[in-house]
Amino acid sequence: DAGITQSPRHKVTETGTPVTLRCHQTENHRYMYWYRQDPGHGLRLIHYSYGVKDTDKGEVSDGYSVSRSKTEDFLLTLESATSSQTSVYFCAIRNRMDEKLFFGSGTQLSVL
Amino acid sequence: DQQVKQNSPSLSVQEGRISILNCDYTNSMFDYFLWYKKYPAEGPTFLISISSIKDKNEDGRFTVFLNKSAKHLSLHIVPSQPGDSAVYFCAASKGQNTNAGKSTFGDGTTLTVKP
Numbered sequence: 558d559a560g561i562t563q564s565p566r567h568k569v570t571e572t573g574t575p576v577t578l579r580c581h582q583t584e585n586h587r588y589m590y591w592y593r594q595d596p597g598h599g600l601r602l603i604h605y606s607y608g609v610k611d612t613d614k615g616e617v618s619d620g621y622s623v624s625r626s627k628t629e630d631f632l633l634t635l636e637s638a639t640s641s642q643t644s645v646y647f648c649a650i651r652n653r654m655d656e657k658l659f660f661g662s663g664t665q666l667s668v669l
Numbered sequence: 670d671q672q673v674k675q676n677s678p679s680l681s682v683q684e685g686r687i688s689i690l691n692c693d694y695t696n697s698m699f700d701y702f703l704w705y706k707k708y709p710a711e712g713p714t715f716l717i718s719i720s721s722i723k724d725k726n727e728d729g730r731f732t733v734f735l736n737k738s739a740k741h742l743s744l745h746i747v748p749s750q751p752g753d754s755a756v757y758f759c760a761a762s763k764g765q766n767t768n769a770g771k772s773t774f775g776d777g778t779t780l781t782v783k784p
Contacts, residue, residue, distance in 0.1 A: 588770050590770060590771075592774075597678070597776060597777075598776050598777075599673070599675075599758055599760075599774030599775050599776045599777055600713070600758065600760075600772075600774045601774070602771055602772070602773075605770065605771060615771065647712050647713070649712075649770070651770040656701050656703065656718060656762060656770065657703060657715040657718060658703075658705075658713075658715065658770055658772065659715070660705075660712030660713050660714070661712050662710075662711055662712050663710075663711070663712050
């Protein structure tokens with residue numbers, strides 16, 4: 558299994574509070590991604606990174622920011638959480654020589 | 670506009686039979702297609718992929734077929750086993766390097782294999 562861990566695994570927060578999710582990898586992969594998955598839907602890309610301090614937006618980036626100060630860590634921040642951001646968040650990594658993604662176990666976030 | 674569609678939300682098959690999961694796409698720029706499998710409370714795991722230069726790729730019990738003219742791909746599982754019961758996501762990406770990994774996913778098909 559790819560060495561990728563997400564924390565926390567579960568979080569409940571209130572509307573308007575900031576939230577940070579962490580993704581940590583031990584594979585030294587260059588590419589990292591944040592996806593969200595909602596019931597009955599596929600995964601949608603929020604943000605991605607192609608190297609330290611190199612990040613870009615995905616299709617559903619509004620309300621989210623990311624940071625990557627080290628190869629191994631990719632942080633997703635909800636500046637002011639809203640109920641529409643209740644979702645399961647998955648981090649993924651990719652080797653530059655391959656197309657496939659390796660996913661973490663996910664973070665279940667509930668915004669009340 | 671959903672670019673990757675899995676029109677069957679669920680599929681039920683008998684153990685030992687063939688499972689066929691379908692996926693359609695609309696963007697002709699997609700050139701790499703992947704299938705992921707997901708169990709509850711776990712992240713998706715890669716299953717099999719196919720490049721647009723091929724029309725078939727096989728890996729054990731799993732075969733993916735690509736029909737570019739119809740913008741359609743399918744995943745065949747033969748024989749199906751109870752452990753194959755999971756949600757299957759079709760994904761598509763375009764280009765290499767930076768664009769790779771920025772996959773567009775379908776909504777998934779829940780496969781149930783009955784003993």
